[in-house]
Amino acid sequence: MVEQEEQNYDPLNDREEYKAGDDADGWVELRLQGKLPERRSNHCSFIAKDGSDEYLYIHGGRDLKEGAIESMWCVNLTKIHMLKEDAFYAVEWQQVQTQGGKGPGKISHHTASVQSDTEVVFYGGLKGEDSCNEIYLFDVHSATWGAL
DSSP: OOOOTTOEEOGGGGTTTOOOSOOTTSOOOOOOBEEOOOOOBSOEEEEEEETTEEEEEEEOOEETTTEEBOOEEEEEHHHHHHHHHOTTOOOBOEEOOOEESOOOOSBBSOEEEEOSSSEEEEEOOEETTEEOOOEEEEETTTTEEEOO
16 A cells, blocks of 8 residues: 555645546446545444435544554545546545544444444444443544533
8 A cells, every 4th residue: 555644645745647438347447635544454434414415434444554543534425436537637635534422442343333324323332452342423424522
């Protein structure tokens, strides 16, 4: 995986190299702009709606050098579909600034379950080397942690 610390990508710099059309196997490379999430493994992800848009969220995980991660990022999947039509359409990852109650903190190997358009339940996982048996509730629209 490529080092992504403070890496920003601007597809306008690649405008001359861009070749229209799909790959022979149906795959197309889509390049997002802006800062990318930290590299991670053993994170959880989920898709949630906000109005008519769908978002992919990633939360927590583990970096081999840094250990467990606390951050949450999202990308607008509805806008990503526009990238196939226009490779220079502006889409970027956004770091979610959570508020409210206490969230899971630095955690990996956990699971998220979307309960409704607004509620996601996080459970299980590892905090350091210890198993986590706590359950957390996250409200997607307000980016708020709450209690069950």
